[in-house]
Amino acid sequence: MTIFLAPISHWQLGPLYYDASQRQLADTKQQLYLEPRQHQLLMCFLQTPGQVVSRDTLIMQVWQGRIVSDSAINRAVSLLRKAFSRLDNTHNYIETLPKLGYRLQLPVEMAAGETSVSTRPMIKLYRAPVLLVLVCLMLLFMAMLRPKSLEHSEDVMLLHIPSVPVTSFNGAEFHISIDRAGTKLLYHRTTDNSHTQLWLHNTITKQHQAVSDPLEDIRYGRLSPDGNQIAYVRYDDQQCQLILLHLPDDVSPLQDCPLDSVPQLIWQGDSRALYYRQRTNKTQPYHIFRLSLNSGISRQLTLTAVNYTGEGDIALALSETTQQLAVLRYNTAHSRTLLLLDSESGAVQQQHQINLAVSQLYWHGERLLLIAGSNLYQFTPQQFSLQLIYRAALPINSVALTADQLYYSSNERRASIWRKYSDSSSGAVIESSRIDSLPRIAPNGSTLVFLSNRGGHYQIWQQQQEQQPAVLAELPGEPAFARFSWHPDSSRLLLVKDGAAYTISVPDGVVKKILPAHSQIAVADWDEEGAGLVYSTVRDGDWQLWHYDLNQKTEKWLLATDGYSGRIWQGQLYYTRYHQDGLWRMSIAGGESELLLPNLDKINWLNWQLTEGRVYYYQPGNGIYRYDIQTSQQEKLMAQTGHFAHHYSVYNDQIYYVKLEPAQGDIFRVALSNTNKLKQNQEKITRAP
Incomplete structure (x- = not known):
């Protein structure tokens, strides 16, 4: 049906x-x-x-x-x-x-x-034809004045076509790709030891076969168009390597890759070159590279502006028809720049702004398919049109295309919040069918707040004592990343979102803006007395730390360069840097900086705490540590577990942390011939008198 x-x-x-x-x-x-x-x-x-x-x-x-x-x-x-x-x-x-x-x-x-x-009552358009004409004329006039950008079309009918399951294993199958003939489908599965294994599905015989060792940690695999090779990334003892597998079992290393980079691989149509994204480390944006398999030479194709602060080039696709390289560049949480490049030189041929949180893109003939959450959009470069054509039940992870079939992997994770006690026992404290994350326990231990998408989108939730969790507040603005921390007296939260700072009173959830978005705040925390906040910003060209006095409504510069997150204790500024690992200390009155913890990783801006002279921080691959400022002693409080996400909060040596549950999802198939036929029927219906 x-x-x-x-x-x-x-x-x-x-x-x-x-x-x-x-x-x-x-x-x-x-x-x-x-x-x-x-x-x-x-x-x-x-x-x-x-x-x-x-x-x-x-x-x-x-x-x-x-x-x-x-x-x-x-x-x-x-x-x-x-x-x-x-x-x-x-x-x-x-x-x-x-x-x-x-x-x-x-x-x-x-x-x-x-x-x-x-x-206010809703206006029925069929009862107000004159108003409709005026509104349309006004919108047309506004559109003529507005800079060119792509919004998805609201006059296109959304096609819901029954999809056929290809896999139904326990767990999730993801990151799929297919050969040009449409007979071999490559996908990833998570093994019992939390590693990722490559599998091939024969679309003719319907057989599934593992093609990598379950003991190896293999990710980001991509099947070549001729179906004879697989390029993938292998991780082993803190080493990252790009590997080429000539089926069935001829393996050859291609080059090393940065551990901080999350690659995305695509093949050239003749299977003789690979395009991929790469960054040097977490502080640098992604760029696109081309690796020739014949010469072994890798060449960078894209650049970002010197003052660019986004994630960079987050997705890419190569057209076999036009030889154009399509690249998605991150602007904000809600917009991307779509670049169409010459695949050899990297020269920009077209550029479009798309006001959607697109994560993946794929060529199908001369059109691009874009993924944003559960939605699949079609973009036609020649007509500059963007249309919503399919909506899946769960978020779409990846897509593989043949001439007449569309395969997609769709999966969803669940995350719960656990508590580890001082006696090393642990148990779940917050569980739901969705993602509960970023736990923050009040300084007096009375209330736990956290992010949750159980309401259909992310909200701030609270749990007081042993009561049932409840919504505390809606996140202001558009859906995007948020960070929050407790006031020292446990009465309210400091929320940073979209460059602005807010306070949220507890338990009534009243939200009040205290600094506007043009402050460009990245990370912020209360000062020692709770009378102001310490925040970082890049608005002046480099990362700086500032102090804002809530009572006087005045700002004071603390650190001129490379300050990313800061806390104040006993007249000393303790801070991390954006470009370098470590924890530093400097007197608020001025003076030289002193390096205290050289091994504190940059990613700790999200979580590290300073409580009564003790620093709590996460060491990737090891666990959560405590550092005593006065004695310089370090102690491991919790070893890293298999599904630990580095979201945590510490209270009296009790650690509230996020545990990722195994993802669940499958691969589905949709007949593109049905899609095209339905689209033709839709056009006939649209043109009918």
Whole structure:
């Protein structure tokens, strides 16, 4: 069964509104966020209001054809009913028809514009044709004045096509690639010892075969277009090497690679060269390189501006049709620059801004497919058009394409928060079906706050004593990275997000901005008394540390160069640098800096603590340590575990830390011929009188 879904993401359902882009269900006073499964279920009902939806249809549309039990379907419907009743308990939204299925009972209307919690009524466009014409003319005029950038088109119908599972193993299959003939599909699987192993799937015989040693730690593999070679990265004893495997078992090293770099490999169409991204270390942006397999010579193709502070070139794809190299360059958490380059010289031929958090891109003929979360977009360079063409149930990890088939890996991780006690015992304190991370325990031990996406997007949650976790506050601005820390008196949090600083009172969750976004704050913490904050910024061209007095509303410079995160204790500034490992100390009154801990890794800007003369920090690959400033003694508090993410907080030698649970996900297949056919039918429908 094929269903056309309109990309208009705002719906009015009786007295409730649903914003499908945010998975937000709301009335005029409050809102809640649906889990992905309930979102898919509701979208299926919204497309067929008043009609009976069978269980078979739900399995195809919501579970993508997987075999699921009746109890799983019943539970999903029950959770959606509970969501409706929390906002409106006067109506029965979903009717159960025994042996037939379910039916949405209330009238459904597609609504235009943004849905928000507001008392203003929504404007029905079909009731206001004059207003619609005026709005369209105004938008057209504004578009003519606006710089060229690509937003995804809102007048394109979203195609939901049943996908066929290719794998269904326990765990996750990810980072897929396929040969030109479409007979060999390469993918990665995590082994029992937490290493990554390469597997090949024969699309003709449907057989799966491991092609790498499960004891080796192998990542970022890519199958060559001719299907005879695999390029991958091997990690061994703190060494990183780019390896070439001539199938079935002829292995030859190509070159070393930086341990701080996360490569992404693609092949040249003739299988004689590799393109890849690489950075020197975490403080440097990614650039694109080309490695000739014949000569062994590697050549850099892209450069970033001297004052560039983003991640650099985060994804790449090579067209066999036009020989263009497409590169995604990170701008902000919500925008990318799409560069089309000459694949030999690296010369920029086209440049476009895309206002989406795109993570991957792939050529298919003369068009590009872009991945942003669970969404798949199509970009046509000749027409400068961006269209949403597919939405998966889970975030898409990677895509592999043939002439008529699209394969994608879709998976999701779960993270929980654990506590390690002083007697070395440990146990989970925060668990959910989603990602709970960045724990911060109050200085008095009364409240634990953390980030969680269990509400459909990231929010700040709190757990007081042994009570149930609850939402503390919404993150201001657009979805993006956030960092927060406790005030010394445990009354409020300092939040840094999008370059701005905020305070959040606890437990009522009132958010107040104290420094604007143009401050360009990277890392900030309270000073020793809690009367101000120490923050780093790169707004003047190099990393500097500043102090902001909350009472006087004044700023004071602390460190002119290379200061990335700082704490104050007993009149001394303790700080880390952006470009160099180590912890330094300097008098606030001025003077020379002193190196205290040369082995404190740069990544500790996220977590290191200074509490009553003790520094707590993370040593990659080893665990969490404590350093006593007065005695200069170091002590390991917790050894690193297999699934430890370096998010932690320490209170009285109790360590709250994040444990990543094994990812779950599979590979799916979609027939591109069906996609093209549906698109042709859609165009006919659009042109029909």
